[in-house]
Amino acid sequence: MTTEEKIKKELIQRFGDAYKAFGLSKLMGHIIALLLFSPEPLSLDEITKQLGRSKGPISQLVRRLRDKHLIRKVWMPGNNRKDFYEVEPEVFEHAFRNNLELIKNNTRIAKQLKEKVKSAKNGSLHPVDQRMVEMEKFYLLMEIHFNSFLTAWTKERKKIYK
Amino acid sequence: MTTEEKIKKELIQRFGDAYKAFGLSKLMGHIIALLLFSPEPLSLDEITKQLGRSKGPISQLVRRLRDKHLIRKVWMPGNNRKDFYEVEPEVFEHAFRNNLELIKNNTRIAKQLKEKVKSAKNGSLHPVDQRMVEMEKFYLLMEIHFNSFLTAWTKERKKIYK
DNA sequence: TTTAACGTTTGAAAATTATCAAACGACGAT
DNA sequence: ATCGTCGTTTGATAATTTTCAAACGTTAAA
Structure with a gap:
C-alpha cells in the first residue's frame, strides 16, 4: 500500500469516528472523507466501489449529505448519465x-x-x-x-x- | 394529570430527544431532566421507579453522567445506604x-x-x-x-x- | 456474626439501526 | 421504439445497541 493510500484510509477511518461521535452515521463520515481526498468529483458507482458498500445506503446518505449542504452534485461534461459529487467549498x-x-x-x-x-x-x-x-x-x-x-x-x- | 406532572413529562421527553440528537443516549437525557426537575436529590431507586426502567441501565448511565460531570452524588443525612444524586450546578x-x-x-x-x-x-x-x-x-x-x-x-x- | 438492602456486573432477549440484494421507474443512448 | 444504465425504493437480513432480570459482592444495620 502506498503512502497516499494509507493517508486516504486513515482519513476515512477518522472521519467515520468523528461523525459517529457527533451522533451521525459513520458511513456519512466515510463518504465525506473520500470526496475530500479525491481530486476529482466521484460518481455514486465510484463511491460504492471505493467504500465497498452497496448502492442503497450510499444513495440515501448522499442525499442526506446534500440536504445538509456538505456535498453537492457537479455536472461532468461528456457524462450525462451519472451523477458526480464533490464536497461543498464551505x-x-x-x-x-x-x-x-x-x-x-x-x-x-x-x-x-x-x-x-x-x-x-x-x-x-x-x-x-x-x-x-x-x-x-x-x-x-x-x-x-x-x-x-x-x-x-x-x-x-x-x-x-x- | 396535574400541570406540574405535564411539565415534568415534557421536560423528560424533550431532553431525551435533545440528547439523542447530540448522539447520546436518550435515557441519559431522561435522567438529567428528572433530576433537573426534582427539588430534592433522588436515589437510584427513585430514578428507576420514576422512569420505569430497571436498575442495570440506570446504574450504568448514572456513572457515565457522573464521569461527564453532569450530575454528582450527594450525601443525605440519615440515609447511609442509598446514593443520592443531583445535577451539577454547572x-x-x-x-x-x-x-x-x-x-x-x-x-x-x-x-x-x-x-x-x-x-x-x-x-x-x-x-x-x-x-x-x-x-x-x-x-x-x-x-x-x-x-x-x-x-x-x-x-x-x-x-x-x- | 448474621442479615438485608444496595449498586454493579453479566448474559440473554428485545429493539433499533445499518446493510444488502433485488425490483422498480426514469431517462439517455442507440 | 427499444435497450441498457443509472439512482431510488423496498422488504428482508445482519449487526449493533438497549434493556432487562438475575446473580454477585459489598457494606450498613441489627
Whole structure:
C-alpha cells in the first residue's frame, strides 16, 4: 500500500469516528472523507466501489449529505448519465451551522419550558424555573458567540483562498 | 394529570430527544431532566421507579453522567445506604466542555493528517493538503471563540446566582 | 456474626439501526 | 421504439445497541 493510500484510509477511518461521535452515521463520515481526498468529483458507482458498500445506503446518505449542504452534485461534461459529487467549498461552515441548529433547539426548549412553569406558577416557585432561566441565557449567549465565530471565520477564509 | 406532572413529562421527553440528537443516549437525557426537575436529590431507586426502567441501565448511565460531570452524588443525612444524586450546578457548562473535546479532536485530525500529507509530499501538492490546512484553521479559530464564550458565561452566571 | 438492602456486573432477549440484494421507474443512448 | 444504465425504493437480513432480570459482592444495620 502506498503512502497516499494509507493517508486516504486513515482519513476515512477518522472521519467515520468523528461523525459517529457527533451522533451521525459513520458511513456519512466515510463518504465525506473520500470526496475530500479525491481530486476529482466521484460518481455514486465510484463511491460504492471505493467504500465497498452497496448502492442503497450510499444513495440515501448522499442525499442526506446534500440536504445538509456538505456535498453537492457537479455536472461532468461528456457524462450525462451519472451523477458526480464533490464536497461543498464551505463544508466546515455548513457542518457547524447544522450543529448550531441543535443549539437553537436547546434554547427553544428552555424558553418554552420556562414559559410553562411561569404560567403554572402556584405560589411557590419551582426550582426548575430558575434552571430554565439559566439554560435559556446560556444558549442565547452561546448563539451570540457562535455567530461571531462565523463572521470571524468568513474573514479568515477569504484570506486563505484569496 | 396535574400541570406540574405535564411539565415534568415534557421536560423528560424533550431532553431525551435533545440528547439523542447530540448522539447520546436518550435515557441519559431522561435522567438529567428528572433530576433537573426534582427539588430534592433522588436515589437510584427513585430514578428507576420514576422512569420505569430497571436498575442495570440506570446504574450504568448514572456513572457515565457522573464521569461527564453532569450530575454528582450527594450525601443525605440519615440515609447511609442509598446514593443520592443531583445535577451539577454547572451542568450546561460541563455539557459544553464535553462537546468542546469533540471539537478539539477535529483539530487534532486535521493537524495530524496535514503533517502526514506534507511529509509524503511527492512533488505535486495533493488537494487534500489545502483542505486540512483550512480545517485546522477552522477548528482552531472555533476553539478560541468557544473559550471566549466560556469566560463570558462565567461572568454572566455570577450575575444570575449572586 | 448474621442479615438485608444496595449498586454493579453479566448474559440473554428485545429493539433499533445499518446493510444488502433485488425490483422498480426514469431517462439517455442507440 | 427499444435497450441498457443509472439512482431510488423496498422488504428482508445482519449487526449493533438497549434493556432487562438475575446473580454477585459489598457494606450498613441489627
